[in-house]
Amino acid sequence: MLEIQGLDVDYRSHGGTVRAVRGVDLAVGRGETLGLVGESGCGKSSLARAVMRLTDVARGAIRIDGIDIARLKGRALLPYRRKLQMVFQDSASSLDPRFDMTRIIEEPLRTTQANGAARARRVASLMDQVGLAASLKDRYPHELSGGQRQRAAIARALACGPELLVLDEPVSALDVSLQAQVLNLLVDLQQEYKLAYLFVSHDIGVVQHMADRVAVMYLGRIVETGTHADVLAAPAHPYTQALLAAVPVISPRTHRIANRPVVTGELPSPLNPPTGCAFHPRCPLVQARCRHAVPQLRVAGEGRAVACHLHETSQVSSLCLQEGLVPA
Amino acid sequence: MSPSLLEVRELSIGFAAARGVVSAVERLSFDIAPGETLALVGESGCGKTVTGLSLMGLLPSARIGGSARLAGQEVLGLTPRQRRKHRGAPIAMVFQDPLTSLNPVMTIGAQLVEAIRADRPVSRREAADYALHLLERVRIPAPRQRLGEYPHRLSGGMRQRVVIALALAQRPALLIADEPTTALDVTIQAQILQLLLELKNENGMALLLITHDLAVVSETADRVLVMRHGQAVEEQPVIPFFEAPRHPYSRGLIAARPQPRPRFGPRPRLPELVDSGEFAG
Incomplete structure (x- = not known):
């Protein structure tokens, strides 16, 4: 509608x-x-x-x-x-x-x-x-x-x-x-x-x-959309992964914030946005092209879209989350 | 249990109202060991929050009863002058909103120098060097440049780092953090919580973390004390607290948090706490 x-x-x-x-x-x-x-x-x-x-x-x-x-x-x-x-x-x-x-x-x-x-x-x-x-x-x-x-x-x-x-x-x-x-x-x-x-x-x-469905925004753009189960259980975009890794969880045996890698840096100023992918200065998986080319939101599976260069060549997987984000 | 740094016994806090006294805290007792995080x-x-404020001597008009000893010394009922003289094991506090905790018309550097010189007699130059060191410790980017800037120039996360640096200037034995990350975004919250825990480990400082967020508690605390209507309802180490909460109110608080919905099928209904403190219609 x-x-x-x-x-x-x-x-x-x-x-x-x-x-x-x-x-x-x-x-x-x-x-x-x-x-x-x-x-x-x-x-x-x-x-x-x-x-x-x-x-x-x-x-x-x-x-x-x-x-x-x-x-x-x-x-x-x-x-x-x-x-x-x-x-x-x-x-x-x-x-x-x-x-x-x-x-x-x-x-x-x-x-x-x-x-x-x-x-x-x-x-x-x-x-x-x-x-x-x-x-x-x-x-x-x-x-x-x-x-x-x-x-x-x-x-x-x-x-x-x-x-x-x-x-x-x-x-x-x-x-x-x-x-x-x-x-x-x-x-x-x-x-x-x-x-x-x-x-x-x-x-x-x-x-x-x-x-039912989720859209993740970063500096004015949608970086990932999909069903709630896809996006939040198996995030594809490095920003979504970083965001979810930072969310506190009630599980005191396994989730202690002191022992977990956390994304560094802050949201850049929208007055002076970074070139290329807006997340590249904080992204642990940044590559050369991320610095100059803006990634487009592309279909990645059923009902799902991701705006990440690495995802185009499927170098990002949910494995990245399990292994922990390496602070840049 | 290791010897306590802070011993609070039968703390009561009341406020004079139009009719009688409104009781905010009743006979609250707890201990914090050095290096421990109590939520x-x-x-x-x-x-x-008033519990934290009373320990800081920030409730001058309240009626406070009971005792609170920090390293053996009573801290309730000290005059501001006695409190400033109270050397050795001071308490510092970090509040929810860093913008209102900072002076908008003083540079970050001037505020830090003031806090450092209030703690010990050092020259301005020495204090300025130490101010830079403190900003480095709370990991502010471009710390030298920040010294000359005003609070409004900084993001919320950076402001909270400055507030933490100010608290550290007094070399506190106990840091009270009242909702220190509630106003911050989740990635910045994670950064600030990590910073607080790291500083605590470096200095052997104890942390009294005041929060409404049980997930933050689960991620950070060693022990948990649940309060309701001014009274303690439950106190336990963090793992048994979340795995086997004893009090029905604690169980309700844990269960009322939004749950991820299953991939298919209906959304689980959230248990609603009865008598949540809403005014009766």
């Missing part, structure tokens, strides 16, 4: 143009969860915001059921706004502090439903669906816990009956017990309404739990 |  093609997002700053998203191709099917993972500054939130048309698209297409919305403006966008809704990370800043719960959840309905009584019924049913007690309907955001606020944000997103939710770090600000509740709620809602999710997160554990 | 875990509001 969502198809992104050749998407670029640029920001202008004092230091020049930041190309936050570069040539991204992605698709999300009805009822499917696409997990978008990457570290801060990799462009995943810019991509999410571009899909919502909250930030300008420099180049490329965003198709909803075949219609390109990348350059629609104002009223022409309205029918698609209804189909796409977003839940943000920080529920304290994404809910208006001067509105009570009823008003917050009702707000999107005001454009479509003129009848106040009908809106009130819809709000009551939405609150019930997301597990908010009816007694909370007059409460303001500051009177609620983080978990309750995030439920309200989900209810607001569901109000107009969307087909796709863009979830940008929806549980990152929550404690683990609340995280579990909100994730379970999202799974239930998806099954009930056949919702598609674009689930953006830096937390591999959460993505591992939620996603 | 203090729990959810938001369980009292883990």
Whole structure:
């Protein structure tokens, strides 16, 4: 239902143009969860915001059921706004502090439903669906816990009956017990309404739990996509491998961070990206051509694509992970 | 068990509120041996951070009871002047957000020199040399250049390295790290955790790691102390803690973490903890 093609997002700053998203191709099917993972500054939130048309698209297409919305403006966008809704990370800043719960959840309905009584019924049913007690309907955001606020944000997103939710770090600000509740709620809602999710997160554990397919982003580009089982259990791109090797695991006999090689360096500045493959300065398997040629995302097996020169000649295998990444 | 570096006994922390006193920590006791990593875990509001702050003397208006002895010397209730004079086995602390721990209008070098000269009477030149040495130890690239830079120029990971260098300037016997990697990306988190453990091993420093992340605990800690509502619910060495947690709350915390879903079939449902500390509707 969502198809992104050749998407670029640029920001202008004092230091020049930041190309936050570069040539991204992605698709999300009805009822499917696409997990978008990457570290801060990799462009995943810019991509999410571009899909919502909250930030300008420099180049490329965003198709909803075949219609390109990348350059629609104002009223022409309205029918698609209804189909796409977003839940943000920080529920304290994404809910208006001067509105009570009823008003917050009702707000999107005001454009479509003129009848106040009908809106009130819809709000009551939405609150019930997301597990908010009816007694909370007059409460303001500051009177609620983080978990309750995030439920309200989900209810607001569901109000107009969307087909796709863009979830940008929806549980990152929550404690683990609340995280579990909100994730379970999202799974239930998806099954009930056949919702598609674009689930953006830096937390591999959460993505591992939620996603059907996974896309890994590094410095504005998708470096690997595939099913959750392929990408997260047998990562092909050296960056995906490095990312997964850094994820802490509960297994105190076998996984102690002090005894494990960890990728060195940090994400380069998007103002001054490295030539060639953006990961080459940190890559333990770097070769000469990685320094000047940008690797393209190529199909590598069923439903799977990887952007790595070494993968073209299949020199990278999951063996690399088992043997441990050699710090550069 | 080896002789303790830190002995906390019946620590209670309360805050005066409109009506009576709100108790944040109740009768908490624990020990840390030299060179040991103790993880203090729990959810938001369980009292883990105020425990760390009380050891640092950073809760001037709290009502603190019990005792905390570092190398035999009481550290609770010291005045700031007594605390500065308290030589030999100081405690240093690293916080979650490195940007708020650093002074935005002082260069990295000036902040390090200040911390070094607060610890011992050395000349500015000697302090500057030592500052460079500390930045090298926390593996900051181009350390000499960094000395003249301001915190906003650095990435989150680099800032946290600077904060750790500042903590090391006092040559602490105990380093309290309160969610030191929570604001960082996973590859940078791994780097910082490795750095903390290496520094600990080099100096025989003990580490009190305060975190909500059980996977970080499993990767780093020697022992685990779980807190809930201001009280200790369980304390065990790390392997038995994860393989056979005794308290139902600990079991719940471990189980509530998102699980990888199977290749086929439905997603496993995450167990939800009852009474998670959310305000009753």
